[in-house]
Amino acid sequence: EPGPADLVDALNKAFGKYPHKRAAHPKGLCVSGDFNPTENAPELTKAPQFAKSVPVIGRFSLAGGNPKAPDNDKGNPKGLALRFDLGDGANTDLVMISAPVFVANTPQSFFDLLTAKASGDADKVEAYFAAHPESKNQGTWLKERLVPASYAGVNYWGVHAFTLTNADGKETLAKFKLLPLAGEDGLTDEQAEAKGQDFLAGELKARLEKAPAEFALVAIIGQDGDVTDDATALWDEEHRDKIALGRLTIDAVEPDGTCDAFSFLPSNVADGVAGPTDDPIFAIRSPAYIVSFTRRVAP
Numbered sequence: 001e002p003g004p005a006d007l008v009d010a011l012n013k014a015f016g017k018y019p020h021k022r023a024a025h026p027k028g029l030c031v032s033g034d035f036n037p038t039e040n041a042p043e044l045t046k047a048p049q050f051a052k053s054v055p056v057i058g059r060f061s062l063a064g065g066n067p068k069a070p071d072n073d074k075g076n077p078k079g080l081a082l083r084f085d086l087g088d089g090a091n092t093d094l095v096m097i098s099a100p101v102f103v104a105n106t107p108q109s110f111f112d113l114l115t116a117k118a119s120g121d122a123d124k125v126e127a128y129f130a131a132h133p134e135s136k137n138q139g140t141w142l143k144e145r146l147v148p149a150s151y152a153g154v155n156y157w158g159v160h161a162f163t164l165t166n167a168d169g170k171e172t173l174a175k176f177k178l179l180p181l182a183g184e185d186g187l188t189d190e191q192a193e194a195k196g197q198d199f200l201a202g203e204l205k206a207r208l209e210k211a212p213a214e215f216a217l218v219a220i221i222g223q224d225g226d227v228t229d230d231a232t233a234l235w236d237e238e239h240r241d242k243i244a245l246g247r248l249t250i251d252a253v254e255p256d257g258t259c260d261a262f263s264f265l266p267s268n269v270a271d272g273v274a275g276p277t278d279d280p281i282f283a284i285r286s287p288a289y290i291v292s293f294t295r296r297v298a299p
């Protein structure tokens, strides 16, 4: 089984190694704002960010490991990492992508996919997907949607199944979903082609000069029999309870250094939110992020 450093090495081999850059999601934009919970959020979770308004540092990004990744590639999800400032030096993170599923469901399969990509041999990549139909879910889902016209015009998911605990000890299985209040904004393939490879950062900067970008954070409530150990498994969202947890307002662009000075960590949850204990992708994420962080801040 590959460990966290093996996965970071595999990312570097698949996408290239760039000094002082993240091994994944190197292209991005650091922002700030605040989060205001709804009145009923505490019924689901006692975590402090759902009890009071808190400042937020965020970073929008492109997935993969290419610092020059094209913004108009439909197959590459966007990322949004959030750090909620809980006061007194405490914080908690939520690290999401613009797809409800990840591309692999075990560290071994993600390693194998990256290794196939690194070989540069299209047949090996094809053989990987033939052996791992679950890894096709993300690409299939993205292909059926438009290329986002804005970092603020697409939905984001926390992907993993989290357990929320309220002050009475009541537990609720849920997935986090973040929706732009202004609605989704997508480009046809022709429009995406015309936009070119580098428009998302400029679009967001121009947008924030006029007005903040607002999102609703929603809990998609789990049901009996839901899969919690497989980050490639799609939860059917239609026939489910959804509970609004709060409003995220992004109102400023921050210098890269603000976000580069630390690493958003999926496991950095607050009491009242717990990641899945049986999802091997969730388990290896933070250790891999720390390897990437340690390497990118080294002189």
Ligand code: HEM
Pocket (backbone or CB within 6 Å): 007, 008, 021, 022, 023, 024, 025, 028, 059, 060, 061, 078, 079, 080, 081, 095, 096, 097, 102, 106, 107, 110, 157, 158, 159, 160, 231, 259, 262, 263, 264, 281, 284, 285, 288, 289, 290, 292, 293, 296
């Ligand atoms: C085994 C699976 C995964 C591995 C090995 C992995 C690896 C990494 C690494 C090494 C980084 C850079 C960390 C840093 O230097 O600060 C990163 C960033 C990121 N990852 Fe993952 N990741 C995985 C799965 C996921 C999943 C499932 C999601 C979404 C739910 C995700 C979303 C993100 C985002 C949004 C960032 C950018 C954070 C930022 O802007 O600083 N990753 N990932």
